[in-house]
Amino acid sequence: xxxxxxxxxxxxxxxxxxxxxxxxxxxxxxxxxxxxxxxxxxxxxxxxxxxxxxxxxxxxxxxxxxxxxxxxxxxxxxxxxxxxxxxxxxxxxxxxxxxxxxxxxxxxxxxxx
Amino acid sequence: xxxxxxxxxxxxxxxxxxxxxxxxxxxxxxxxxxxxxxxxxxxxxxxxxxxxxxxxxxxxxxxxxxxxxxxxxxxxxxxxxxxxxxxxxxxxxxxxxxxxxxxxxxxxxxxxx
Numbered sequence: 001x002x003x004x005x006x007x008x009x010x011x012x013x014x015x016x017x018x019x020x021x022x023x024x025x026x027x028x029x030x031x032x033x034x035x036x037x038x039x040x041x042x043x044x045x046x047x048x049x050x051x052x053x054x055x056x057x058x059x060x061x062x063x064x065x066x067x068x069x070x071x072x073x074x075x076x077x078x079x080x081x082x083x084x085x086x087x088x089x090x091x092x093x094x095x096x097x098x099x100x101x102x103x104x105x106x107x108x109x110x111x112x113x
Numbered sequence: 114x115x116x117x118x119x120x121x122x123x124x125x126x127x128x129x130x131x132x133x134x135x136x137x138x139x140x141x142x143x144x145x146x147x148x149x150x151x152x153x154x155x156x157x158x159x160x161x162x163x164x165x166x167x168x169x170x171x172x173x174x175x176x177x178x179x180x181x182x183x184x185x186x187x188x189x190x191x192x193x194x195x196x197x198x199x200x201x202x203x204x205x206x207x208x209x210x211x212x213x214x215x216x217x218x219x220x221x222x223x224x225x226x
Contacts, residue, residue: 002156002158004156033214035216042216042217042218042219043203043205043216043219044216045213045214045215048213056213058213090156090157092157098209101147101159101162102159102214103159104149104156104157104158105156106154106155106156107156
């Protein structure tokens with residue numbers, strides 16, 4: 001158990017809908033990262049927050065947004081969902097903004113039908 | 114452009130045999146490197162990391178990896194594999210000051226009795 005909690009584990013939704021994925025980082029970790037894992041794209045970095053502020057942005061679509069709350073949990077919002085958004089979404093957390101290893105949650109499997 | 118290559122998509126080894134998984138990177142700056150393992154339906158677990166110093170690093174579960182700057186490689190090794198090592202292995206690379214970890218496409222390891 002990495003200490004990173006993601007909910008829900010599985011999500012099935014229809015195209016055009018909006019979903020929210022939730023992540024609770026390890027106790028004491030200030031950084032949260034979101035990654036998308038799909039068969040065709042592999043593991044792609046989406047976005048990082050550090051202590052409530054956006055710190056780095058990767059290949060995140062405009063339809064996707066994220067935030068980190070004062071209690072350090074994070075949410076990834078996916079809207080106007082398309083079939084191609086079906087993937088495993090991972091959250092990871094680390095102590096600091098740099099040079100620290102990231103611990104991954106078990107992921108949320110999103111299926112868009 | 115920064116890239117990480119894991120040239121072997123799938124490797125099969127016999128239980129008790131030695132293992133080497135290859136990872137090559139292309140980065141302009143000094144990288145830091147990780148190996149993660151992902152079991153089916155699970156998140157990514159950190160096996161080992163290299164930031165600086167001794168180029169041979171020891172990880173969990175009996176794994177080790179060697180950073181070779183001249184070859185831009187960070188290969189993962191284990192002297193004797195166990196059936197429980199069957200999983201997918203990912204090499205990841207980052208650069209100091211840039212929080213985006215770039216992952217390789219993964220190597221699936223199958224263990225035969």
